[in-house]
Amino acid sequence: GLKPTGDAGGDCRDFKQSGQTYSRVGKSHDRWAVLYSYYLPKVQGKEEQHRHHWLTVVVWLAFDTCPDDARVFSRRGVSYSTSPGNFDTIRPNTLFTDDEYGLGTHHIVAYDAGQPIFPSSSGPVSALRPPLVGWQNLPSLVKEQFNGMQYKHTKVPFSDNNFQGFLDAVYSDAFYKDMPIGEDCGSDDPPQSEIDPDFGEALPTSTAPVAEPTDDALRR
Incomplete structure (x- = not known):
C-alpha cells in the first residue's frame, strides 16, 4: 500500500496514531511563525507520485507585547506547501477555529491526496x-x-538543518504590510507551549517516519 499506485489513501489514514503531526516555533525577518508538518507515507498527485511526503503550513504571527504575555498576538498570514520546497503565500481565505482560550488560532486545512495542501471551505x-x-x-x-x-x-521541514531555511523561504512582506517590527524583547523568547498550547509530549507509541537511504541528490 505504500507504492504510489492504487488507492490514494493507501489504508494509511489512521488519525488515532500519535506523532504524525509536528510543530516548531521560530522567527524569520524578526517575525514569529509556527510551522506545522504532517507526514504522509506516499503522495499520489498529478505531477509526482512517490513515497514519503510532508504537508506543511506556516502560520505567521505578530505579538502585541513582549513574550511576558505571549498569548497576546494576532494572525498575519499563512503559507501553504504546494510541492517540496514551494509554498503559496497569497491565499486570503483561511478559516480558523477557537482554541481552549477562545482565540481563533487553529487553521483549518484540506487535502485531496495530491501534493498541495490548501484552506478548507467547510x-x-x-x-x-x-x-x-x-x-x-x-x-x-x-x-x-x-x-x-x-x-x-x-x-523534513522542521529538522535543524532545514527549519530556518523553510521559514526564510516562505516569508512574505505582504503579511506585515504597514506593521513595524515589534519591540526587541531580548532573549525572552516565548516557549512553544505558550504560542501553541496544543502541542504535547511525544507518546511512547509515536510513529516517526523512517526515511529510505538514497545516494541521489535531494530535490526540492
Whole structure:
C-alpha cells in the first residue's frame, strides 16, 4: 500500500496514531511563525507520485507585547506547501477555529491526496485533529533521527538543518504590510507551549517516519 499506485489513501489514514503531526516555533525577518508538518507515507498527485511526503503550513504571527504575555498576538498570514520546497503565500481565505482560550488560532486545512495542501471551505464541523507533537518535546534520539533523515523527493521541514531555511523561504512582506517590527524583547523568547498550547509530549507509541537511504541528490 505504500507504492504510489492504487488507492490514494493507501489504508494509511489512521488519525488515532500519535506523532504524525509536528510543530516548531521560530522567527524569520524578526517575525514569529509556527510551522506545522504532517507526514504522509506516499503522495499520489498529478505531477509526482512517490513515497514519503510532508504537508506543511506556516502560520505567521505578530505579538502585541513582549513574550511576558505571549498569548497576546494576532494572525498575519499563512503559507501553504504546494510541492517540496514551494509554498503559496497569497491565499486570503483561511478559516480558523477557537482554541481552549477562545482565540481563533487553529487553521483549518484540506487535502485531496495530491501534493498541495490548501484552506478548507467547510469549517471545523467535520475537521480531524490528529495528535500534535512539539519539536522541543521530542526526545534527543528522535531529534537526531529526524536531523539525519534524507529522502529522495522531499526534506523534513522542521529538522535543524532545514527549519530556518523553510521559514526564510516562505516569508512574505505582504503579511506585515504597514506593521513595524515589534519591540526587541531580548532573549525572552516565548516557549512553544505558550504560542501553541496544543502541542504535547511525544507518546511512547509515536510513529516517526523512517526515511529510505538514497545516494541521489535531494530535490526540492
